[in-house]
Amino acid sequence: MQMPAPDSTVLTRKARIVERLLSVLPADAVIHDPAETRAYECDALTAYRCPPLAAVLPATTEEVAAVLRICHEEGVPVVPRGAGTSLAGGALPTADSVILGVARMNAVLETDYDNRVIRVQTGRTNLSVTGAVEENDFFYAPDPSSQLACAIAGNIAMNSGGAHCLKYGVTTNNLLGVTMVQMDGTVVEIGGAHLDSGGLDLLGLICGSEGQLGVVTEATLRILRKPEGARPVLMGFDSNEVAGACVSDIIKAGLLPVAIEFMDRPCIRATEDFAKAGYPDCEALLIVEVEGSEAEIDEQLGLILQIARRHDPVELREAKDADEAARIWLGRKSAFGAMGNINDYMCLDGTIPVSELPYVLRRIGELSGEYGLEVANVFHAGDGNMHPLILFDANAPGQLEKCEALGAEILKLCVEVGGCLTGEHGVGIEKRDLMVDQYAPDDLEAQMAVKDVFDDKWLLNPAKVFPLAASEARRMSALAAE
Amino acid sequence: MAIETMNKPGLAPETEAQLAEAVRDAKGPLCLQGGGTRGVTCDGDVLDTRGLSGITLYEPGALTLAAQAGTPLDEIEAALRAEGQRLPFEPMDPRGLLGTSGAPTIGGVVAGNVSGPRRLQAGACRDYMLGVRFVDGMGTVIKNGGRVMKNVTGYDLVKLMTGSWGSLGALSEVSLKVLPRPEAAACLLVDGLDVAQAVQLMAEAMGSPYEITGAAHDPESAAGQPVTMLRIEGFAQSVAYRASALQAMFGLHEVRVESDPEAVADTWRRVRDVDKLHGRDGDVWRISCKPSDAPELALRLQAEAQLFDWAGGLIWALLPAGTDARERLGAYDGYATQVRGTGDLPMFQPQPAAIAALSRGLKQRFDPRGILNPGILV
Ligand SMILES: Cc1cc2nc3c(=O)[nH]c(=O)nc-3n(C[C@H](O)[C@H](O)[C@H](O)COP(=O)(O)OP(=O)(O)OC[C@H]3O[C@@H](n4cnc5c(N)ncnc54)[C@H](O)[C@@H]3O)c2cc1C
Numbered sequence: 001m002q003m004p005a006p007d008s009t010v011l012t013r014k015a016r017i018v019e020r021l022l023s024v025l026p027a028d029a030v031i032h033d034p035a036e037t038r039a040y041e042c043d044a045l046t047a048y049r050c051p052p053l054a055a056v057l058p059a060t061t062e063e064v065a066a067v068l069r070i071c072h073e074e075g076v077p078v079v080p081r082g083a084g085t086s087l088a089g090g091a092l093p094t095a096d097s098v099i100l101g102v103a104r105m106n107a108v109l110e111t112d113y114d115n116r117v118i119r120v121q122t123g124r125t126n127l128s129v130t131g132a133v134e135e136n137d138f139f140y141a142p143d144p145s146s147q148l149a150c151a152i153a154g155n156i157a158m159n160s161g162g163a164h165c166l167k168y169g170v171t172t173n174n175l176l177g178v179t180m181v182q183m184d185g186t187v188v189e190i191g192g193a194h195l196d197s198g199g200l201d202l203l204g205l206i207c208g209s210e211g212q213l214g215v216v217t218e219a220t221l222r223i224l225r226k227p228e229g230a231r232p233v234l235m236g237f238d239s240n241e242v243a244g245a246c247v248s249d250i251i252k253a254g255l256l257p258v259a260i261e262f263m264d265r266p267c268i269r270a271t272e273d274f275a276k277a278g279y280p281d282c283e284a285l286l287i288v289e290v291e292g293s294e295a296e297i298d299e300q301l302g303l304i305l306q307i308a309r310r311h312d313p314v315e316l317r318e319a320k321d322a323d324e325a326a327r328i329w330l331g332r333k334s335a336f337g338a339m340g341n342i343n344d345y346m347c348l349d350g351t352i353p354v355s356e357l358p359y360v361l362r363r364i365g366e367l368s369g370e371y372g373l374e375v376a377n378v379f380h381a382g383d384g385n386m387h388p389l390i391l392f393d394a395n396a397p398g399q400l401e402k403c404e405a406l407g408a409e410i411l412k413l414c415v416e417v418g419g420c421l422t423g424e425h426g427v428g429i430e431k432r433d434l435m436v437d438q439y440a441p442d443d444l445e446a447q448m449a450v451k452d453v454f455d456d457k458w459l460l461n462p463a464k465v466f467p468l469a470a471s472e473a474r475r476m477s478a479l480a481a482e
Numbered sequence: 483m484a485i486e487t488m489n490k491p492g493l494a495p496e497t498e499a500q501l502a503e504a505v506r507d508a509k510g511p512l513c514l515q516g517g518g519t520r521g522v523t524c525d526g527d528v529l530d531t532r533g534l535s536g537i538t539l540y541e542p543g544a545l546t547l548a549a550q551a552g553t554p555l556d557e558i559e560a561a562l563r564a565e566g567q568r569l570p571f572e573p574m575d576p577r578g579l580l581g582t583s584g585a586p587t588i589g590g591v592v593a594g595n596v597s598g599p600r601r602l603q604a605g606a607c608r609d610y611m612l613g614v615r616f617v618d619g620m621g622t623v624i625k626n627g628g629r630v631m632k633n634v635t636g637y638d639l640v641k642l643m644t645g646s647w648g649s650l651g652a653l654s655e656v657s658l659k660v661l662p663r664p665e666a667a668a669c670l671l672v673d674g675l676d677v678a679q680a681v682q683l684m685a686e687a688m689g690s691p692y693e694i695t696g697a698a699h700d701p702e703s704a705a706g707q708p709v710t711m712l713r714i715e716g717f718a719q720s721v722a723y724r725a726s727a728l729q730a731m732f733g734l735h736e737v738r739v740e741s742d743p744e745a746v747a748d749t750w751r752r753v754r755d756v757d758k759l760h761g762r763d764g765d766v767w768r769i770s771c772k773p774s775d776a777p778e779l780a781l782r783l784q785a786e787a788q789l790f791d792w793a794g795g796l797i798w799a800l801l802p803a804g805t806d807a808r809e810r811l812g813a814y815d816g817y818a819t820q821v822r823g824t825g826d827l828p829m830f831q832p833q834p835a836a837i838a839a840l841s842r843g844l845k846q847r848f849d850p851r852g853i854l855n856p857g858i859l860v
């Protein structure tokens with residue numbers, strides 16, 4: 001993955017730029033010593049690193065605006081950053097960029113149970129939003145696996161999902177309003193505690209725009225009352241096809257579980273070695289979770305088990321208590337850790353139409369053989385969001401490149417069958433150059449036109465999302481205009 | 483009024499390529515039209531999208547449906563019904579309220595981001611949109627999103643197009659997520675509450691774990707007294723359980739439970755289509771607000787008749803012709819649309835300067851000649 005060469009005129013002006021930043025921020029909020037900027041050299045896509053020119057940690061929307069005005073005037077690229085857990089390189093800096101981190105902005109501004117909304121500064125972590133309302137039995141629904149660490153800022157920028165989004169939707173479905181600072185320092189309020197804002201849906205456009213349209217500093221989020229209870233079942237099947245058919249039948253029967261998770265044999269084995277959750281040794285495993293009162297759960301699980309039995313499961317395990325429920329989830333929740341334990345791995349994130357599941361898994365198996373790299377599959381089956389994990393050895397020369405090539409093949413396969421490159425992790429730099437496989441030049445042009453409107457100089461996170469060749473003219477003309 | 487425009491001969495493409503050609507060749511403004519049920523006209527040649535019709539993909543097991551933009555809503559709902567599914571966002575039938583005829587199209591529903599009572603719990607039309615194909619103001623065909631439920635590949639132009647009232651492009655095809663139609667539904671009815679009490683009761687219900695899918699208050703029902711309505715849907719046993727749990731929760735009030743499917747459906751159809759304002763003189767306004775502000779806003783509005791949906795977050799108000807509801811409302815957190823009215827008040831609420839500038843910027847990019855539905859939204 002290539003990044004554009006840094007703008008040397010920015011590098012030579014570092015001292016002046018830092019001085020200007022120090023004029024609007026406290027000294028400890030401007031990090032410019034090369035020994036310290038290193039802390040911001042990458043996100044969770046650690047294969048790519050580059051320390052930024054400087055990093056700033058503003059504490060208020062006004063400070064964010066002041067920083068952006070200066071960077072706008074100086075022509076310095078800005079990379080917004082939440083908690084740095086992006087798997088797509090979304091928060092990767094370039095040497096000429098300023099990292100704008102919102103980590104210090106983590107306050108809860110207002111909690112309103114009557115209207116079921118919470119307003120927070122976006123540096124707040126995902127899990128601590130739920131933490132703030134839990135004592136009243138409320139929660140914030142989107143729950144990415146990284147929820148302990150990731151910030152609402154990054155969730156909004158990536159439109160993150162989670163295990164429970166089959167029922168509750170992803171970030172964009174739970175976001176009601178934002179305060180956002182545009183690159184020129186203009187502060188805009190979009191949406192609020194009311195449901196429909198009228199006008200163009202700028203909120204929907206900003207959510208998922210990967211830090212390229214503005215810096216989001218505050219957010220109004222929908223909170224929900226917790227269900228009375230939840231319970232999972234585990235089902236093992238002899239083949240991926242059968243497991244896939246079972247998922248489809250559950251959905252067709254009118255059931256709407258909160259989660260349907262799928263693991264294939266390589267994944268089951270690896271997690272079993274690691275977490276010892278007592279999973280059966282089979283081709284495909286489903287974890288289906290439903291919510292409600294005890295009686296409601298019994299009713300739904302009764303129907304789900306009936307459907308499962310029609311597909312000759314090799315195992316059906318219903319959780320009888322909280323302990324058993326935890327054991328059912330244990331393996332799934334430690335899947336990534338298990339992989340990390342064996343090897344380096346790359347986590348893909350394409351989505352496919354659910355009906356294509358058996359074909360896609362078979363093709364992934366073939367590709368894995370051709371490349372000689374093992375692939376384990378764990379994913380959200382209800383919505384077709386796959387997470388193939390490619391195992392490789394980062395220290396072996398050439399393996400990263402080989403792994404990336406296999407990853408690209410798998411993502412192209414997702415697009416080919418009617419799906420997409422990324423279901424929840426975002427494009428970042430990782431899938432940037434594959435965008436041409438999903439979108440025609442006119443489609444990309446329309447998206448880039450949106451960025452022109454919000455950030456005419458292309459200074460906000462400029463080298464992401466769009467293939468460098470496609471965005472080059474815009475990035476260059478902005479440079480030339482300086 | 484609208485009917486005359488509809489009858490004017492206009493452009494009637496039958497394929498996306500013809501739609502693109504019609505836009506590309508246009509010499510002046512175009513007025514995009516689906517079923518023409520919205521009852522408001524704009525200047526320009528009518529561009530009728532009804533020739534682009536038909537469901538192009540429906541996979542019940544994947545909860546996805548795609549259709550050409552001019553497909554009648556009826557046809558889509560019938561196909562879904564046959565598989566025990568539905569459009570979760572409950573689009574209204576605006577004909578009674580607006581006094582129009584014609585058959586609403588899916589493109590018109592998407593262009594208006596039309597959502598009904600269930601929007602409160604299930605989300606709006608925009609929350610179910612998976613993909614669009616459209617023709618921009620220069621006649622270029624653009625696609626965004628797709629047919630899968632989770633997709634964050636590039637910017638979400640799907641949401642931008644939804645609710646853009648044809649100001650950025652003419653939709654040619656849309657794809658949506660659909661949901662199962664529940665086995666049973668029930669409606670809880672509480673009589674005699676004033677607006678403040680009703681909003682409080684609805685807030686408590688929404689804050690319960692019983693998954694309310696409709697919460698509305700009619701200050702003056704057909705029976706002459708106020709009635710507050712709560713809807714629950716799901717499997718029969720679960721609906722019965724939740725109905726009794728809610729009854730116990732509101733023990734202080736007399737709570738009636740209606741569980742006859744037709745009666746429940748009819749109650750919510752009347753809320754959805756705002757039946758109580760049909761055929762009445764005056765202007766109809768639709769105010770989206772913070773539910774807890776509704777009682778105060780109702781006082782400020784002094785409407786001749788009103789209906790509160792979305793637990794108070796949506797106020798339908800009938801005002802004397804020519805009244806500016808926005809002036810009466812003053813400052814609040816929300817948005818007012820003049821849904822039916824005479825006079826020259828803007829239908830959509832004017833936006834703050836910075837937002838208006840962004841909207842105009844987008845219009846300029848997607849429709850540089852300014853020919854698509856000029857003057858409606860941006
Ligand atoms: C172990 C692990 C598990 C994960 N599981 C999931 C999962 O289940 N589901 C899922 O969706 N994702 C998952 N992720 C990916 C990641 O956690 C999400 O993308 C998350 O939302 C990123 O949040 P962050 O605060 O860390 O953002 P960062 O990594 O800091 O930034 C992400 C993007 O957001 C932009 N950004 C940051 N702050 C702002 C701001 N204030 N304004 C505008 N743009 C901003 C950045 O420029 C960047 O493009 C996982 C990651 C890891 C490491």
Ligand SMILES: Cc1cc2nc3c(=O)[nH]c(=O)nc-3n(C[C@H](O)[C@H](O)[C@H](O)COP(=O)(O)OP(=O)(O)OC[C@H]3O[C@@H](n4cnc5c(N)ncnc54)[C@H](O)[C@@H]3O)c2cc1C
Pocket residue numbers: 513514515516517518519520521522531551552573574575576584585586587588589590591593594596597598647648649651652653654768819820821822829855858
């Ligand atoms: C002021 C007003 C407010 C309304 N508010 C609500 C509401 O809050 N809730 C509700 O449920 N219903 C509302 N409606 C009704 C709603 O507009 C209709 O239900 C829906 O538009 C019916 O579709 P149609 O095919 O008849 O659309 P039409 O009446 O033909 O068109 C509706 C709008 O969509 C545009 N349009 C139509 N087809 C396309 C296309 N293919 N591509 C791009 N643009 C297209 C039209 O130009 C027009 O702006 C409102 C109507 C009006 C006039």
